[in-house]
Amino acid sequence: MGSFDAIKQAAFTANMDLFKSGLVIATFGNVSELDKGKGVFAIKPSGVPYASLTVEAMVVVDLACTVIEGRLRPSSDTRTHAVLYKNFPGIGGVCHTHSPFATAWAQAKRPIPILGTTHADHLTQAIPCTEVMSDETIRGDYETETGNLIVRCFRDLSPREIEMTLVACHGPFTWGENAQKALYNSAMLEEFAKMAFLTTQINPGIQPLKPTLIEKHYRRKHGGDAYYGQINVTMEK
Amino acid sequence: MGSFDAIKQAAFTANMDLFKSGLVIATFGNVSELDKGKGVFAIKPSGVPYASLTVEAMVVVDLACTVIEGRLRPSSDTRTHAVLYKNFPGIGGVCHTHSPFATAWAQAKRPIPILGTTHADHLTQAIPCTEVMSDETIRGDYETETGNLIVRCFRDLSPREIEMTLVACHGPFTWGENAQKALYNSAMLEEFAKMAFLTTQINPGIQPLKPTLIEKHYRRKHGGDAYYGQINVTMEK
Amino acid sequence: MGSFDAIKQAAFTANMDLFKSGLVIATFGNVSELDKGKGVFAIKPSGVPYASLTVEAMVVVDLACTVIEGRLRPSSDTRTHAVLYKNFPGIGGVCHTHSPFATAWAQAKRPIPILGTTHADHLTQAIPCTEVMSDETIRGDYETETGNLIVRCFRDLSPREIEMTLVACHGPFTWGENAQKALYNSAMLEEFAKMAFLTTQINPGIQPLKPTLIEKHYRRKHGGDAYYGQINVTMEK
Amino acid sequence: MGSFDAIKQAAFTANMDLFKSGLVIATFGNVSELDKGKGVFAIKPSGVPYASLTVEAMVVVDLACTVIEGRLRPSSDTRTHAVLYKNFPGIGGVCHTHSPFATAWAQAKRPIPILGTTHADHLTQAIPCTEVMSDETIRGDYETETGNLIVRCFRDLSPREIEMTLVACHGPFTWGENAQKALYNSAMLEEFAKMAFLTTQINPGIQPLKPTLIEKHYRRKHGGDAYYGQINVTMEK
Numbered sequence: 001m002g003s004f005d006a007i008k009q010a011a012f013t014a015n016m017d018l019f020k021s022g023l024v025i026a027t028f029g030n031v032s033e034l035d036k037g038k039g040v041f042a043i044k045p046s047g048v049p050y051a052s053l054t055v056e057a058m059v060v061v062d063l064a065c066t067v068i069e070g071r072l073r074p075s076s077d078t079r080t081h082a083v084l085y086k087n088f089p090g091i092g093g094v095c096h097t098h099s100p101f102a103t104a105w106a107q108a109k110r111p112i113p114i115l116g117t118t119h120a121d122h123l124t125q126a127i128p129c130t131e132v133m134s135d136e137t138i139r140g141d142y143e144t145e146t147g148n149l150i151v152r153c154f155r156d157l158s159p160r161e162i163e164m165t166l167v168a169c170h171g172p173f174t175w176g177e178n179a180q181k182a183l184y185n186s187a188m189l190e191e192f193a194k195m196a197f198l199t200t201q202i203n204p205g206i207q208p209l210k211p212t213l214i215e216k217h218y219r220r221k222h223g224g225d226a227y228y229g230q231i232n233v234t235m236e237k
Numbered sequence: 238m239g240s241f242d243a244i245k246q247a248a249f250t251a252n253m254d255l256f257k258s259g260l261v262i263a264t265f266g267n268v269s270e271l272d273k274g275k276g277v278f279a280i281k282p283s284g285v286p287y288a289s290l291t292v293e294a295m296v297v298v299d300l301a302c303t304v305i306e307g308r309l310r311p312s313s314d315t316r317t318h319a320v321l322y323k324n325f326p327g328i329g330g331v332c333h334t335h336s337p338f339a340t341a342w343a344q345a346k347r348p349i350p351i352l353g354t355t356h357a358d359h360l361t362q363a364i365p366c367t368e369v370m371s372d373e374t375i376r377g378d379y380e381t382e383t384g385n386l387i388v389r390c391f392r393d394l395s396p397r398e399i400e401m402t403l404v405a406c407h408g409p410f411t412w413g414e415n416a417q418k419a420l421y422n423s424a425m426l427e428e429f430a431k432m433a434f435l436t437t438q439i440n441p442g443i444q445p446l447k448p449t450l451i452e453k454h455y456r457r458k459h460g461g462d463a464y465y466g467q468i469n470v471t472m473e474k
Numbered sequence: 475m476g477s478f479d480a481i482k483q484a485a486f487t488a489n490m491d492l493f494k495s496g497l498v499i500a501t502f503g504n505v506s507e508l509d510k511g512k513g514v515f516a517i518k519p520s521g522v523p524y525a526s527l528t529v530e531a532m533v534v535v536d537l538a539c540t541v542i543e544g545r546l547r548p549s550s551d552t553r554t555h556a557v558l559y560k561n562f563p564g565i566g567g568v569c570h571t572h573s574p575f576a577t578a579w580a581q582a583k584r585p586i587p588i589l590g591t592t593h594a595d596h597l598t599q600a601i602p603c604t605e606v607m608s609d610e611t612i613r614g615d616y617e618t619e620t621g622n623l624i625v626r627c628f629r630d631l632s633p634r635e636i637e638m639t640l641v642a643c644h645g646p647f648t649w650g651e652n653a654q655k656a657l658y659n660s661a662m663l664e665e666f667a668k669m670a671f672l673t674t675q676i677n678p679g680i681q682p683l684k685p686t687l688i689e690k691h692y693r694r695k696h697g698g699d700a701y702y703g704q705i706n707v708t709m710e711k
Numbered sequence: 712m713g714s715f716d717a718i719k720q721a722a723f724t725a726n727m728d729l730f731k732s733g734l735v736i737a738t739f740g741n742v743s744e745l746d747k748g749k750g751v752f753a754i755k756p757s758g759v760p761y762a763s764l765t766v767e768a769m770v771v772v773d774l775a776c777t778v779i780e781g782r783l784r785p786s787s788d789t790r791t792h793a794v795l796y797k798n799f800p801g802i803g804g805v806c807h808t809h810s811p812f813a814t815a816w817a818q819a820k821r822p823i824p825i826l827g828t829t830h831a832d833h834l835t836q837a838i839p840c841t842e843v844m845s846d847e848t849i850r851g852d853y854e855t856e857t858g859n860l861i862v863r864c865f866r867d868l869s870p871r872e873i874e875m876t877l878v879a880c881h882g883p884f885t886w887g888e889n890a891q892k893a894l895y896n897s898a899m900l901e902e903f904a905k906m907a908f909l910t911t912q913i914n915p916g917i918q919p920l921k922p923t924l925i926e927k928h929y930r931r932k933h934g935g936d937a938y939y940g941q942i943n944v945t946m947e948k
Contacts, residue, residue, distance in 0.1 A: 589818040592814060662737070665811070669809075672812060672815030676819040676821060676911070677820065684846075694787060701784075702758055702787045703784070704783055704784055
């Protein structure tokens with residue numbers, strides 16, 4: 001068994017789960033899983049249809065994006081993943097989709113407001129939307145700069161409390177302790193985006209959820225006083 | 238066979254049917270079934286994915302929410318279920334979802350107006366939306382207070398004629414004679430919410446259905462003159 | 475073999491196809507098929523879930539709605555079907571759904587404008603929406619009056635060219651040469667309703683399709699100069 | 712093996728894939744594949760349901776639309792396909808659907824603005840929408856004129872860079888190097904149409920993507936500097 005088999009298997013499974021989730025069509029999207037000890041991650045090869053994806057086709061790269069194992073080119077978004085791994089301590093998975101509701105908010109250049117407890121169960125703020133990238137930066141190392149744009153957007157935010165963002169004009173990136181959690185966050189983000197879309201259509205003047213409710217719901221699931229879920233049971237896939 | 242097997246099986250089946258219904262994703266939602274004689278109910282354990290749910294994992298609690306049988310923590314919404322069982326005489330099942338259209342109306346803090354006969358076939362009024370919980374109450378026993386909020390919202394309403402509500406900023410709760418009927422009501426509520434959304438988008442000035450039509454459709458299905466369905470046949474799942 | 479087996483089988487198949495189509499949920503909807511020679515039709519029994527429907531459960535009634543064969547009550551909408559069979563010469567099937575987009579236009583009390591060639595391939599006008607029923611009539615024989623409302627709406631329209639309508643505040647009824655064609659028309663109506671919804675959201679000032687385009691598309695499929703489809707092949711299910 | 716077997720098989724597979732894609736219902740839509748050497752193409756027969764389609768039923772016609780092989784009438788849109796094959800050098804497949812979001816933009820007589828990188832990954836401009844056909848032309852050879860309308864719309868556009876269009880009041884046509892690529896483009900177009908719909912609902916004042924971002928994303932996938940996908944691997948179905 002090769003030394004990268006675990007992350008290749010984890011990345012493969014998460015990419016296949018992404019496809020089955022209905023969040024992406026065609027070759028859209030990619031998920032990666034980091035080996036925190038070795039500082040390398042496994043990611044989907046670029047432009048390969050999900051139907052013909054295999055564990056063996058996964059590409060292993062280091063944080064400088066040098067291919068360590070694999071015969072195919074890694075996803076064109078690989079450098080964005082690498083920037084997130086380097087700057088967001090403790091994360092072990094990154095997921096990128098073009099899911100329609102989240103992408104629509106990104107294209108509208110609008111953060112997704114926190115309007116209900118579904119959202120507050122997971123994070124305490126609006127889903128941030130990055131700045132639009134400057135022309136100079138676009139002409140540079142574009143995928144690295146996409147990562148930098150996200151990192152800059154999180155200057156005053158905690159990437160461990162808010163494990164998701166919208167890249168303006170582009171679409172969502174999410175992350176988490178591993179690839180499955182990053183994928184889970186992509187599914188949640190799409191649901192928040194859909195609910196926020198419907199809510200603002202029904203009541204255009206709606207205001208964000210009040211702080212006490214946000215705090216209460218977030219604390220039900222996170223931190224020392226959490227009482228959602230089981231104590232010694234893995235809960236979420 | 239244990240003395241709680243019947244309600245555990247009923248609650249398990251309703252929770253699995255909830256997942257198959259498409260009304261919820263991930264670990265969202267929960268359904269419970271009451272044993273009216275024993276004053277105990279079976280409910281989904283907290284945060285367990287539907288794919289790994291079993292009959293044995295269902296948790297049996299009494300109306301004070303003490304665990305009577307089961308090794309796992311009950312759903313974090315258990316105390317809300319208990320308040321409904323204690324205050325709404327005759328009900329035997331409660332269902333909670335975050336289905337997107339109903340949740341959007343709840344987030345918009347708007348009751349769902351009665352705009353057509355699909356809605357009037359089931360109840361004679363708008364689906365009520367509770368007040369937003371006060372800050373003092375949020376800091377207290379939150380899930381019990383969520384139940385109290387619903388009960389207060391039904392001060393002047395009949396919970397046997399209107400077996401569903403929206404909790405403002407949160408989402409829908411429904412109930413009925415058993416878990417399956419509560420689940421059925423959640424599916425109906427989502428359909429009314431979707432139709433009301435589309436209707437108000439098409440005609441923002443639309444007025445509620447007139448009383449004669451409401452009365453007629455409701456009486457077709459309910460009360461002594463009902464002529465919908467079969468006399469001696471169980472009709473609805 | 476009983477003398478009503480053919481229409482019972484046709485009605486059963488069309489009702490099951492209705493359920494599989496996704497146009498209805500729960501026990502919503504009903505389809506009937508007429509035996510033109512005998513003046514009787516087979517229809518779904520009232521309130522029976524599709525999952526437990528059988529050919530034997532179909533109810534055969536005459537045009538006065540007297541049950542001729544079958545142990546169950548016929549659909550509560552049976553009298554509406556009968557009025558259509560009596561007043562729209564040549565039709566052999568009727569279908570009623572609560573499909574969401576068509577029902578939303580009915581609840582909005584708006585005809586569905588003819589905005590494109592998908593619609594014009596099938597009929598040359600807006601899908602009419604009936605008047606709202608008067609209070610006196612609602613208190614009378616409601617289902618017969620629903621049929622009368624539709625017939626009155628077609629005073630100046632041809633029910634063979636426009637095989638569908640919206641009943642205001644209620645939902646769609648469609649018909650055709652047999653149950654399958656009536657069901658096909660319900661699916662088409664839902665598609666026109668969805669496209670018209672999206673179109674008017676994108677361009678609220680959109681005007682109806684111009685008469686030359688309507689005429690051209692309708693003539694491609696209907697009348698002596700039709701050139702869509704095969705000459706001796708049954709085309710549409 | 713007949714000399715047209717390859718294009719008949721390709722056209723059959725693409726038509727069946729079109730149906731499975733969910734982009735069309737009933738008998739809507741058609742895909743064709745061209746034999747560039749022989750100057751003939753295989754297309755779906757008119758009005759035949761997808762469920763009963765076979766390879767043998769595919770109709771082979773030349774660019775004058777004379778039937779070369781096949782017992783059935785070709786699709787009523789055949790002459791539109793022929794015009795595109797004659798005027799857009801190098802294309803080998805054409806696809807026509809009535810997918811709801813793309814059709815809604817066509818009915819709204821609006822080009823689909825380029826609002827994000829999902830769109831820019833595939834083409835650098837808004838999806839054009841043709842003029843509405845003149846009354847004189849409608850009364851002529853309508854399907855040929857539909858093709859002419861598209862060709863005229865591409866006077867100043869490259870049909871190899873923009874492999875899709877909306878025909879005003881009608882719906883989308885797409886093309887590509889073969890039938891599968893044309894079908895892929897129809898699926899992409901529907902996704903762009905859906906995202907643009909949601910985006911403009913969220914932010915009605917949204918402006919098109921800026922040129923530098925359009926250029927960057929398009930160049931990632933197209934031209935000599937492309938770095939998306941694999942060098943020697945067929946990527947997209």
